[in-house]
Amino acid sequence: MITDSRIKAAIKRVRTSKSRIELRDNGDRGGGRLTLVVRSFRTQITCEWYALYYRDGKRRFTKLGAYPMLSLVEARKRFRNEYAPTILAGAQPENRFARSQHKKAPDISVRALFTAYVEHLKVSGKGAWYQVERILLKRDNNVATFLGPDRLARSIEPKTIVSYLAAIHARGTIGMAHNARAYISAAFAFGMKSEHSYTRQEGGGRWSISANPVAAIPTDKQALRVGERFLTLTEFRLFWMWLLANRTRSASAPAVQLIMATGQRVQEILQLTEFHYERQERLLSWKKTKNGLPHSLPLPDIAAELLDSLVANEFGFFFPHRVDPMRHAIYTSPNKLCELYATETATERFTPRDLRRTWKTLAGRAGISKEMRDRLQNHMKKNDVSTRHYDRYDYLTERRAAMKEWNAFMQQILAGEFGVSASHQRIQNAFPSLSQRVPGSPIA
Numbered sequence: 458m459i460t461d462s463r464i465k466a467a468i469k470r471v472r473t474s475k476s477r478i479e480l481r482d483n484g485d486r487g488g489g490r491l492t493l494v495v496r497s498f499r500t501q502i503t504c505e506w507y508a509l510y511y512r513d514g515k516r517r518f519t520k521l522g523a524y525p526m527l528s529l530v531e532a533r534k535r536f537r538n539e540y541a542p543t544i545l546a547g548a549q550p551e552n553r554f555a556r557s558q559h560k561k562a563p564d565i566s567v568r569a570l571f572t573a574y575v576e577h578l579k580v581s582g583k584g585a586w587y588q589v590e591r592i593l594l595k596r597d598n599n600v601a602t603f604l605g606p607d608r609l610a611r612s613i614e615p616k617t618i619v620s621y622l623a624a625i626h627a628r629g630t631i632g633m634a635h636n637a638r639a640y641i642s643a644a645f646a647f648g649m650k651s652e653h654s655y656t657r658q659e660g661g662g663r664w665s666i667s668a669n670p671v672a673a674i675p676t677d678k679q680a681l682r683v684g685e686r687f688l689t690l691t692e693f694r695l696f697w698m699w700l701l702a703n704r705t706r707s708a709s710a711p712a713v714q715l716i717m718a719t720g721q722r723v724q725e726i727l728q729l730t731e732f733h734y735e736r737q738e739r740l741l742s743w744k745k746t747k748n749g750l751p752h753s754l755p756l757p758d759i760a761a762e763l764l765d766s767l768v769a770n771e772f773g774f775f776f777p778h779r780v781d782p783m784r785h786a787i788y789t790s791p792n793k794l795c796e797l798y799a800t801e802t803a804t805e806r807f808t809p810r811d812l813r814r815t816w817k818t819l820a821g822r823a824g825i826s827k828e829m830r831d832r833l834q835n836h837m838k839k840n841d842v843s844t845r846h847y848d849r850y851d852y853l854t855e856r857r858a859a860m861k862e863w864n865a866f867m868q869q870i871l872a873g874e875f876g877v878s879a880s881h882q883r884i885q886n887a888f889p890s891l892s893q894r895v896p897g898s899p900i901a
Contacts, residue, residue: 458483459493461529467495468502481509482533483605485612489544491536493524506532508540508550519551537566537607565664567613568594568606574644577651582745585724588788589640600641610648611666615673626677635680642671686807687815690875693717697871699798707797709790711763712776716791716809718760718867720816720834722747723809727785730773734764752835755857757864759871820859823866829859 459480467478475497482491489510496503504524510517521527521535543550563569571593578586593600603621604613618641625634648664688696697717700710715726725743733741739761742753756764770777778784791809799806813834820830830836832852869875 459491459529464493464495464504464524464529467493468504471495471497471502482536483608484541485545485609487545488541488609489536489550491521491533492518493532494518506536508536508544510544510550512549533607563663565609565611566607567604567610568601570610570648570664571601571644573651574647577647585788589643592637592640593644600637610645610664613645613670615670618670619674622674631677631680635677638671638674638676642669645669645671684808684811684814686805686811687818688807688812690819690870692804693815693819694870694873694875695802696798699802700794707790707794708776708779709786709794711767712786713791713794713809713812714763715760716812717816718757718763719754720813720820720830721754722813722835723788723791725752727776727788727791729764729775729785731769731775732773736765746835748835750835753851753853754833755853755860757860757867759864759867819866819870820863823863825859825862829855832856833859 459482463480467480470476471478477494477496480493480495484490489508492507492509494503494505494507506521506524506527507518508521510519519540521532521540524532527535540550575586575590575593578589583589591599600621604617618638622634622638625637645666646669649666649669652663652665697714700714704710709727712723712726715721715729716723719726719741721741725746728743729741733743735742739756739758740753741756742751744751746752764775767775769775770782772783774782774785776786778786795807795809795812798804817830817834820833821827825833829852833856
């Protein structure tokens, strides 16, 4: 790989040894290599850029320009956009007419594939598109940079992806490694399918990906373990009290309370706008959710009072992004809040997903049937024949009744009617001023 430091070292070496040095960039087989030739010529040192490729088993060079008049960045860009496509097409890059026929060829690099996939998620209304974009393209150690953003997407091999995932797994972040594997796999699957979709109208890359390189990489079974953590009645009450006391520290505290009170997904709560909330009916509704289905939710009184106490920003978001008010808060904010609570109170750690499991569990204890809990949490399967083709009843009356039961049970939990264990008494002692708060009352 050519770098500025290697170029300087080569110039210094040639100046003393009068030798000839070739520096080459990495590249895809059959696509040539960007090469810098450093040599001593009479009384000066020359550095010239070439496109190196093979024809009929012989090495051939085509000059691009001279360094430093043509910088490393510009040389790479020119080689990638003009020379490499021509070489791959079998044409002669020294022929200017041939280059002009190929330099506008569609970008079929790793970067272009990932960018197209993220754009597809945006257009499809997938709420977590920017998390995928962050992993694949944005963060410091993103996937594209590691794989080689300018490499042809079809040239990526499983072993290259394995080395990236192994580095993440070695840090102990097995969940992140699992998610990264899923995002990479989905991006390559998109590249394969979008190219051959007969319903696809827009133009795009012809990636020519014959097989998904992630298919050969097994999933980590440890990352697929079913979670067991859920909050007990006492833990539920104490965490709720802690959130009340820490609303000034985190704007996400009310969002976490809504998750506890309704059992909904993090992304659906954080995306809430005035458009989703029917105040008179005390009803939340989403046109499309994670499972691709619309969803509506009658709110328990505690959740409705909590939501009524919030003021949406100028773009309608109840939980806006800290920096960009046109977006909702990032999905990791509730998780950080759960971690902060566990750290400050020396409590067993849990995640927002565990809060969703908590609602499912405690609502069952309140006497709500599993079928109704599934409906309230939008766990009904869209491939269920009865639901998909025949049942058009919305069960709103039954769902309102179930939420009324849950609200009464939640009132009992927050009032401390189930008692406080000795192991949790010390946490409650940290918030004595909240022990008398009336559950469900408007929050200042």
